[in-house]
Amino acid sequence: MNLKISVNNDHLFEVKDRNGTLLVNESSIDYSLKQVAKDEFVLHYNQKAYQINVLNDAGAELELSINGAPVHLEIKDHITQILEELGMDVSEGAQVNEITAPMPGGIIDINVKAGDTVHEGDALLILEAMKMENIIKSPVAGTIAEVHVGKGDNVEKNQLLISF
Numbered sequence: 001m002n003l004k005i006s007v008n009n010d011h012l013f014e015v016k017d018r019n020g021t022l023l024v025n026e027s028s029i030d031y032s033l034k035q036v037a038k039d040e041f042v043l044h045y046n047q048k049a050y051q052i053n054v055l056n057d058a059g060a061e062l063e064l065s066i067n068g069a070p071v072h073l074e075i076k077d078h079i080t081q082i083l084e085e086l087g088m089d090v091s092e093g094a095q096v097n098e099i100t101a102p103m104p105g106g107i108i109d110i111n112v113k114a115g116d117t118v119h120e121g122d123a124l125l126i127l128e129a130m131k132m133e134n135i136i137k138s139p140v141a142g143t144i145a146e147v148h149v150g151k152g153d154n155v156e157k158n159q160l161l162i163s164f
Contacts, residue, residue: 006074096140099162101155105129110151116144
């Protein structure tokens with residue numbers, strides 16, 4: 001586990017599990033967490049008890065009440081962090097106009113052409129890099145405006161591949 005957690009859009013914590021030890025910002029944390037109802041927990045940390053109620057669970061975002069105080073959490077898992085580092089993160093509702101190469105490599109297959117309608121998650125092309133085939137999927141539903149590469153082309157990181 002490797003998470004980045006933003007609390008109230010203010011404080012950022014890096015949370016890791018290393019062989020059963022919880023690390024928060026690289027410091028070992030001793031705690032206990034007990035679920036007492038469906039959306040209710042009690043956390044014991046630093047000789048204090050915290051009543052936690054889950055008000056809204058939207059996956060990567062949580063609305064909590066901790067001892068009656070509202071708390072908003074945004075959670076980025078390891079995969080989301082990698083996608084952001086590669087410039088492939090897509091926020092919900094974001095407008096995507098183009099797909100660029102996340103790394104240098106060779107185009108070994110193209111599954112779409114200009115005018116094709118695609119759905120989120122559809123395989124657009126296959127990029128071979130370091131002897132691994134990477135399927136580049138559509139981050140959104142839309143219509144392909146132009147494919148800027150051809151099968152067999154070598155591409156550089158951030159090179160334009162497909163326009164919507």
